[in-house]
Amino acid sequence: MRYDEEFLTIPHAIRLAAERFGDDIALIDEDLRWSFRELEQRMTEAVRATVALGIEEGDRVGLCAPNSAEWIFAALGIQGAGGVVVPLNTRFKAGEISYILRKSGAKAVFAAPFLGSDYIAELLRHDPDLPALRRTVSVLGAKGAADLSWTEFLRAGEEVPAATAEEVVGRLTPDDISDVMFTSGTTGHPKGVILTHGQSLRAYGWMAEEYTFRRGDSFLVIPPFFHCFGYKAGWLASFLHGVTVIPMPVFHPGKALEIIERERVSILLGPPTIFHDLINHPDRSGHDLSSLRVSMTGGTTIPESLIRAMKSDLSFDIVMSAYGLTEASALVTTTCVDDSEETVARTTGRVIPDVEVRIVDETGQELAAGQDGEILVRGYNVTRGYWDDPGATAVTIDDEGWLHTGDIGRLDGNGNLSIVDRKKExxxxxxxxxxxxxxxxxxxxxxxxxxxxxxxxxxxxxxxxxxxxxxxxxxxxxxxxxxxxxxxxxxxxxxxxxxxxxxxxxxxxxxxxxxxxxxxxxxxxxx
The missing domain is CATH 3.30.300.30 (ANL, C-terminal domain)
Structure with missing residues (x-):
């Protein structure tokens, strides 16, 4: 199915998945399971509760929690109510979270205690006077310093008619902002990348088809949901194609091996270190990993020996590589199923449909194949800009719509992109x-x-x-x-x-x- 030809937003896509996949299992979190039909019901409950919270069209809402079913329910509730999800890195400290909430003008924040951090309590101690913040919700566990526990949040939504939820979801369009993804801030303060419903569905609907996601697959999602890798290439791409999602809050290779065997996991995407740790785990040979089928590992240093080991030791049939950055919906190029191991190791593949890539020198002149220069990207996947930062937007996206990535790369004669490095490194x-x-x-x-x-x-x-x-x-x-x-x-x-x-x-x-x-x-x- 071509999601660029649908009228869809992310909540609409969940409704379509419920129609298509019904009682198939959509989501597994520890001992709990939800079908696609139940996933839609949880989304509707969360939309009603978010409306009751006072979130309106365009309001930004921070979301800081580990990979979990509740992260997904909260995100769908925020988006369904017309709000904009602002994912927060769970490793951030209170000052870093405070900066993003202030910069985005977040009206509410959803959070869960994680790795010894009570984010809401720490945030309120650090910055008790956030100007836009009105409500706080604890996504998991006890209420703590939050205004509402997750149960209280949902209970408040019972006062909002289901018809109201239908109405607000129905007003959404593909051009509406779905999320503002703040970059890691490796140079100065983090910048908020604006992305829309339509961009994400078009890119990841296509990606999931290209990667052969199919009904009945199961995907152990290890990359964090606050990153496009875990959120969009993870649970969103999966739900579009009837794939069961299994969130993993913290990566432990031994536990991952157990889940792969128990749940017959067939899809596993992530950085090379994950696969290295699985291959070298002392208990690997004691687990049945024959269900593993599809993988993609990102990064610029993927030796062919790792790809061979992923196939021989972890039983993958398909191993691919890709390149993206948040400013381009985190998807620019990818290898294909039938590419050689050398191509997967040496390159990040060809540009995705309806997107352009150029390699230019320091004067902006386009370079020939085989020459190193800055990677420029243009297409539907490019961000509308940085939130409340027109200066940075103008520096990054030129008047012709080209995104200047700051990455150094080269194209070969077949159009495969190799990443040489970051300019700054x-x-x-x-x-x-x-x-x-x-x-x-x-x-x-x-x-x-x-x-x-x-x-x-x-x-x-x-x-x-x-x-x-x-x-x-x-x-x-x-x-x-x-x-x-x-x-x-x-x-x-x-x-x-x-x-x-x-x-x-x-x-x-x-x-x-x-x-x-x-x-x-x-x-x-x-x-």
């Missing part, structure tokens, strides 16, 4: 541009290296040089001299790391991205 060694992602990919070909992250660090003679933070494979003994000597044999001299640090694990955020600022702090502490 490039460092210059004696006049030569060095891209950490390229060096990381090279180092992953060295057998003793399990994981690696490279940063540029100051050097008196060369200006900057590379420092590689290495996680060795279990059973291997490897030293700094080994890494440097191997590198000298396999890469240009300016790319060879001048410093090597070893660690049991790399610091990562909730989206499994390596925290390179923390690595820089570590280097400076021991310099």
């Amino acid at each position: 490039m460092y210059i060694v004696g006049g030569f541009n060095a891209y950490p992602a390229e060096i990381e990919k090279l180092l992953l070909a060295y057998e003793p290296v399990a994981q690696v992250a490279v940063i540029g660090v100051p050097d008196e003679r060369l200006g900057e040089v590379g420092c590689a933070f290495v996680v060795p494979k279990e059973g291997y003994e490897v030293g700094e001299k080994d890494i440097v000597e191997w590198s000298r044999e396999h890469m240009a001299n300016f790319k060879v790391p001048r410093h090597v640090r070893f660690s049991d694990q790399l610091p990562r955020n909730a989206s499994q991205k390596v925290l390179k600022d923390e690595l820089r702090t570590r280097f400076e502490a021991k310099a």
Whole structure:
């Protein structure tokens, strides 16, 4: 089904799924299960309750909770009432959450205690005078510092007629804003990316078809829901195609293996570290993983050996890679089912339908295939702009509608995009541009290296040089001299790391991205 040809918004898509898939299981959370028909009912209850809360068309609502059924119900309730979901990173501290709520003008916040944090209590202590905030709801567990528990929230909705919920959902259009996704803020404050119902449905309806999502599949969703990977490529794409969603609040490889076997999980998308941890878990061979069928792993450093291991050790039939960024609905290019392992490892595939990609130099001139430059994107998937930040919007999206991604890449003769690196992570060694992602990919070909992250660090003679933070494979003994000597044999001299640090694990955020600022702090502490 082509979702770009439907009149759909996200709540309408849930209604259509209830009609099409009925009593099939839509959602499993621990011991609880909901059919697609029951999912629609939970959405309607949440819409009525959100209307009772006073949320109206265009109101922003913060949502800070772990992957769970309630996260989905809350999001659908907010959107169905005409509100705009503002997903909040569950690893954020009170000051970070306060900034986003102030910037977005959030009228309410839904939150759940998680990993020892009571977000609402901490937020109110840090910033008791948020100007727009009117109501707080506890999504899971006890009410705590919130105005309402989840049960009280739903009970208040019983005063709103079901016909009112029907009416507000019926007013929604594909051009209405569904969410404002705040970026991670790696450069300055986070910026709120505006995305619409129609953009998400068009992109992820297509993606799910391309990835062969089908009725009866089950998807263990590990990437967090506050990120497009878990939210849109996860539960939204699944519901569109009759796939059962199993949210996982915190990734534990041993528990994931148990769920895969018990629930016959067939779809698992995520960053490479997830698959690395599953493959290397000591109990892996004791679990039946034969149900696994489809995977996509994002990132710029995916060795072919990992792809082969995902097929041989984890039983995947299909492994794909993709590239996206929040400003482009997190989906720009993807490989296809019949692409070779080399293509999946070396590239992020071809541009998705009805979207354009250009590679340009620093003057804006388009470059030929095989040349490195900034990736520009134009199409329906590009954000309308940053929330309440026209200056940043103008810098990022030019007058012709091209999104300047800040990513460095190249196109091959077949139109496959390879990501070289982020502009901001490039460092210059004696006049030569060095891209950490390229060096990381090279180092992953060295057998003793399990994981690696490279940063540029100051050097008196060369200006900057590379420092590689290495996680060795279990059973291997490897030293700094080994890494440097191997590198000298396999890469240009300016790319060879001048410093090597070893660690049991790399610091990562909730989206499994390596925290390179923390690595820089570590280097400076021991310099």
